[in-house]
Amino acid sequence: xxxxxxxxxxxxLPLFLPFGGGGDTVKPAMDRMPxxxxxxxxxxPVEDPxxxxxxSQEARSLxxxxxxxxxxxTARPEIISFAGGLPAPELLPVEELSVCLARVLADDxxxxxxxxxxxxxxxxxxxxMMAGRGAGVSPEQVFITSGCQQGLQIAAHLLLDPDSxxxxxxxxxxxxxxxxxxxxxxxxxxxxxxxxxxxLEMLAAALTGPPRPRALVVxxxxxxxxxxxxxxxxxxxxxxxAGAAGVPIVEDDPYSGLQFAGPVxxxxxxxxxxxxxxxxxxxxxxxxALRLGWIIAPVALEEKLRVIKESFDLETSGLVQRAAAAFLxxxxxxxxxxxxxxxxxxxxxxxxAALARHFPPGTRWSEPAGGMFLWVELPEGLDTLALLAxxxxxxxxxxxxxxxxxxxxxxxxxxxxxxxxxxxxxxGVRILGGMLRxxxxxxxxxGG
Amino acid sequence: xxxxxxxxxxxxLPLFLPFGGGGDTVKPAMDRMPxxxxxxxxxxPVEDPxxxxxxSQEARSLxxxxxxxxxxxTARPEIISFAGGLPAPELLPVEELSVCLARVLADDxxxxxxxxxxxxxxxxxxxxMMAGRGAGVSPEQVFITSGCQQGLQIAAHLLLDPDSxxxxxxxxxxxxxxxxxxxxxxxxxxxxxxxxxxxLEMLAAALTGPPRPRALVVxxxxxxxxxxxxxxxxxxxxxxxAGAAGVPIVEDDPYSGLQFAGPVxxxxxxxxxxxxxxxxxxxxxxxxALRLGWIIAPVALEEKLRVIKESFDLETSGLVQRAAAAFLxxxxxxxxxxxxxxxxxxxxxxxxAALARHFPPGTRWSEPAGGMFLWVELPEGLDTLALLAxxxxxxxxxxxxxxxxxxxxxxxxxxxxxxxxxxxxxxGVRILGGMLRxxxxxxxxxGG
Numbered sequence: 090x091x092x093x094x095x096x097x098x099x100x101x102l103p104l105f106l107p108f109g110g111g112g113d114t115v116k117p118a119m120d121r122m123p124x125x126x127x128x129x130x131x132x133x134p135v136e137d138p139x140x141x142x143x144x145s146q147e148a149r150s151l152x153x154x155x156x157x158x159x160x161x162x163t164a165r166p167e168i169i170s171f172a173g174g175l176p177a178p179e180l181l182p183v184e185e186l187s188v189c190l191a192r193v194l195a196d197d198x199x200x201x202x203x204x205x206x207x208x209x210x211x212x213x214x215x216x217x218m219m220a221g222r223g224a225g226v227s228p229e230q231v232f233i234t235s236g237c238q239q240g241l242q243i244a245a246h247l248l249l250d251p252d253s254x255x256x257x258x259x260x261x262x263x264x265x266x267x268x269x270x271x272x273x274x275x276x277x278x279x280x281x282x283x284x285x286x287x288x289l290e291m292l293a294a295a296l297t298g299p300p301r302p303r304a305l306v307v308x309x310x311x312x313x314x315x316x317x318x319x320x321x322x323x324x325x326x327x328x329x330x331a332g333a334a335g336v337p338i339v340e341d342d343p344y345s346g347l348q349f350a351g352p353v354x355x356x357x358x359x360x361x362x363x364x365x366x367x368x369x370x371x372x373x374x375x376x377x378a379l380r381l382g383w384i385i386a387p388v389a390l391e392e393k394l395r396v397i398k399e400s401f402d403l404e405t406s407g408l409v410q411r412a413a414a415a416f417l418x419x420x421x422x423x424x425x426x427x428x429x430x431x432x433x434x435x436x437x438x439x440x441x442a443a444l445a446r447h448f449p450p451g452t453r454w455s456e457p458a459g460g461m462f463l464w465v466e467l468p469e470g471l472d473t474l475a476l477l478a479x480x481x482x483x484x485x486x487x488x489x490x491x492x493x494x495x496x497x498x499x500x501x502x503x504x505x506x507x508x509x510x511x512x513x514x515x516x517g518v519r520i521l522g523g524m525l526r527x528x529x530x531x532x533x534x535x536g537g
Numbered sequence: 538x539x540x541x542x543x544x545x546x547x548x549x550l551p552l553f554l555p556f557g558g559g560g561d562t563v564k565p566a567m568d569r570m571p572x573x574x575x576x577x578x579x580x581x582p583v584e585d586p587x588x589x590x591x592x593s594q595e596a597r598s599l600x601x602x603x604x605x606x607x608x609x610x611t612a613r614p615e616i617i618s619f620a621g622g623l624p625a626p627e628l629l630p631v632e633e634l635s636v637c638l639a640r641v642l643a644d645d646x647x648x649x650x651x652x653x654x655x656x657x658x659x660x661x662x663x664x665x666m667m668a669g670r671g672a673g674v675s676p677e678q679v680f681i682t683s684g685c686q687q688g689l690q691i692a693a694h695l696l697l698d699p700d701s702x703x704x705x706x707x708x709x710x711x712x713x714x715x716x717x718x719x720x721x722x723x724x725x726x727x728x729x730x731x732x733x734x735x736x737l738e739m740l741a742a743a744l745t746g747p748p749r750p751r752a753l754v755v756x757x758x759x760x761x762x763x764x765x766x767x768x769x770x771x772x773x774x775x776x777x778x779a780g781a782a783g784v785p786i787v788e789d790d791p792y793s794g795l796q797f798a799g800p801v802x803x804x805x806x807x808x809x810x811x812x813x814x815x816x817x818x819x820x821x822x823x824x825x826a827l828r829l830g831w832i833i834a835p836v837a838l839e840e841k842l843r844v845i846k847e848s849f850d851l852e853t854s855g856l857v858q859r860a861a862a863a864f865l866x867x868x869x870x871x872x873x874x875x876x877x878x879x880x881x882x883x884x885x886x887x888x889x890a891a892l893a894r895h896f897p898p899g900t901r902w903s904e905p906a907g908g909m910f911l912w913v914e915l916p917e918g919l920d921t922l923a924l925l926a927x928x929x930x931x932x933x934x935x936x937x938x939x940x941x942x943x944x945x946x947x948x949x950x951x952x953x954x955x956x957x958x959x960x961x962x963x964x965g966v967r968i969l970g971g972m973l974r975x976x977x978x979x980x981x982x983x984g985g
Contacts, residue, residue, distance in 0.1 A: 139811075140785075140811060140812070140837075141780070141784055141785040142812075142835070145696055145697050145751075146698050147845075148841045148845065151841075151844050151845065153843060153844040154844075154847070157851070160654065175651060178651060179647070181647040181651065182650075183646050183647055183650060186642065187638075187639060187643070190642075194631055198629075199631055200626070201631075202629045202825065203626060203825055204621065204826075235683060235828070235850045236850055238850050238851045239849060242850075247590075247592060247596045248591070248592070250593050251699060253593075264847070268848055272699075335589045337591075363588060364588070364589045372652075376650035376856075378649060378650045378651065378855045379650075379856075380828075380852075380853070380854045387588070387590070389588075390590060393592065393599075395601060396602075397599065399601065399602070399686075400690065401849060401850075402683045402686050402690075402828065402850070403686045403712070405828070406826045406827065409826075409854070
């Protein structure tokens with residue numbers, strides 16, 4: 090097959106939803122909203138004589154992801170949200186972090202509030218964590234970031250020119266498209282299977298097709314949005330294909346640690362450290378508000394990673410770095426993760442049981458062994474984008490599959506199972522299922 | 538004059554210093570160091586067959602600023618550092634922030650650790666601060682950032698295409714060049730005067746010369762590195778010139794609040810809110826490790842600012858936002874700033890008195906009315922870049938003028954007066970002065 094054609098040839102995406110802003114001018118119309126910015130072509134520059142602000146091509150083409158926009162909607166307490174990627178609030182380690190912050194300020198005083206280099210104690214703790222995941226790395230290979238999204242941006246700035254090609258999943262977290270897309274870049278999409286993950290045959294074609302891609306982005310564990318995990322053999326194949334093609338791997342791995350059904354296979358960076366940038370994060374493992382993550386990279390790249398990060402935000406908070414190091418050193422992480430794993434496993438089982446009871450016949454879903462996300466494919470003919478507004482009206486939010494692809498509308502949706510309680514999960518799935526069954530039988534009747 | 542030629546025609550900068558890394562390949566030579574990344578032309582792509590990492594043009598051309606690199610050197614306790622832009626450690630509000638963090642976690646619990654939208658309470662507090670600075674803005678105009686450097690990057694991504702022109706001071710904080718330079722952009726430099734600041738005649742030429750610039754970057758108060766403050770009349774002229782030329786202003790203002798000699802004039806955003814992006818920060822006012830700042834912008838730009846910020850780091854820590862809002866609401870800021878102003882004023886007077894005693898005759902310096910930085914022009918023939926290594930050897934660090942310009946070597950240096958104690962300031966200036974007098978008389982003797 091011709092890899093150039095992958096991800097093309099789909100019908101055009103309905104670009105606008107009935108809520109939210111976006112748009113090409115400095116006065117965005119608040120009644121329309123692009124689903125995925127990277128897929129929206131830039132309009133012509135709009136010259137508004139009432140303002141000197143002329144927007145860059147990037148600013149005109151970049152639009153807020155539906156997912157981020159839904160965070161505000163779903164913060165409303167009357168909404169049952171399966172939309173965001175939010176940890177269970179009841180399990181956030183408030184007490185432990187409070188103790189760590191107080192201790193760090195008492196012990197380190199002004200040093201904890203000052204500018205400073207990356208914290209060696211944290212680099213060491215993260216290297217030890219990585220060893221536990223099967224990747225032996227030195228503390229010098231640990232580069233501190235302000236979270237995984239910043240890791241994606243740093244990787245993109247490190248590796249991509251304005252016209253580079255990037256290989257990535259057809260369905261992927263929109264932040265990946267925001268960071269790696271834009272300019273004249275080619276986002277070369279590889280199909281994914283709901284149970285196996287990346288289609289390895291298509292991956293081989295995408296990696297070798299001209300022009301040579303400058304990066305392969307992989308989410309091997311508890312994929313967002315699919316929930317899939319690449320098996321050990323598939324991981325070996327991915328690194329071999331990428332190595333043979335001379336394409337560096339960007340391994341986005343914010344969910345490892347959240348496994349509830351057996352161990353996570355060794356990460357790609359453990360299999361091929363010389364060809365992988367690994368991105369980790371404490372957002373899902375400890376707390377989003379830490380805004381703390383890391384990159385594992387060959388030491389030779391540290392200097393360039395550092396200057397790119399400096400140009401973004403100078404450095405990551407030394408106070409937060411110290412608090413996280415104290416949290417890890419105190420041994421708070423493992424008991425916390427143990428609680429989280431049990432809870433998330435229960436919530437997923439609750440959700441799939443409810444799906445089986447309430448969703449239309451013919452619905453399929455992935456089988457996550459960890460993480461936060463379940464991918465649900467509805468029977469053909471149900472457009473999850475069109476159904477979102479009535480669903481929110483009915484009190485339940487999810488993310489339509491179209492938010493994760495530049496390729497076209499889908500009958501799929503992403504359901505988060507970490508944030509809502511088991512009771513709310515049952516209620517929310519029941520409400521959604523009732524709505525979908527009604528739509529489905531309506532569609533079938535009209536069709537028949 | 539032809540504004541296209543401004544900032545050109547200087548002799549080439551000696552690009553490498555005898556310590557530190559940088560360089561064009563993925564295996565940077567650690568024994569050389571570019572002074573200012575944005576001024577270093579990109580080398581040809583280096584293809585290293587031992588690694589699949591091919592660096593972007595941006596990563597190859599961007600190099601760490603001397604200033605940031607010196608932070609590690611100057612963290613050594615035996616060095617008296619006038620190099621960094623670090624607040625006085627003794628004055629950092631450790632106790633107050635400790636109280637605020639504990640209170641926020643006790644009161645808000647999991648909400649303080651979760652993802653969430655920008656905090657209205659903080660936006661309101663910042664709007665009130667801005668009113669105190671003479672700029673009436675609504676809370677909706679306050680856009681929360683992870684510090685001023687991120688504000689610069691967001692402004693650059695909002696306004697600039699790869700080939701845009703930007704007008705800025707000839708001597709400027711290197712982070713401005715890192716954010717606004719790169720690709721094929723033109724950094725159109727305007728000369729600055731040590732006492733008055735921006736040369737307004739040259740500014741007029743730079744703003745109107747083709748191509749029309751996409752932004753004017755101004756640091757109107759306690760300029761970094763010059764220490765100058767634009768007078769009210771000059772501010773009025775700047776906004777009129779920019780308005781007439783249709784060029785939006787990026788007002789970088791992290792030091793307002795640190796005045797110790799009279800009030801700060803109304804910021805440009807107070808004079809021309811429709812044509813200004815104003816960047817503020819808590820790094821110098823409260824603590825660098827908060828990594829918290831803000832942009833004041835027309836409300837119509839909020840949507841675009843938001844998506845650009847999301848593509849960088851999703852959002853700024855809700856925990857830090859809450860702690861800062863609590864700090865401001867508790868009234869901790871003003872008493873803290875009162876202490877800081879007294880101390881910084883004393884330290885500056887101590888430094889200029891020591892300069893008068895110890896530095897070579899013919900030395901001139903700026904007259905900061907606030908902030909952290911003093912600009913010192915040595916007699917011609919003294920190259921501050923060449924003298925840095927021996928100065929550090931002798932136990933004193935500063936930043937050579939060349940670090941702040943893409944234009945050429947200088948006999949100037951930036952001295953920070955906020956971080957060292959008065960005793961260390963006297964000692965450090967005496968050591969530096971002795972070295973400089975020796976060099977100066979040597980140069981004079983060789984010349985005569």
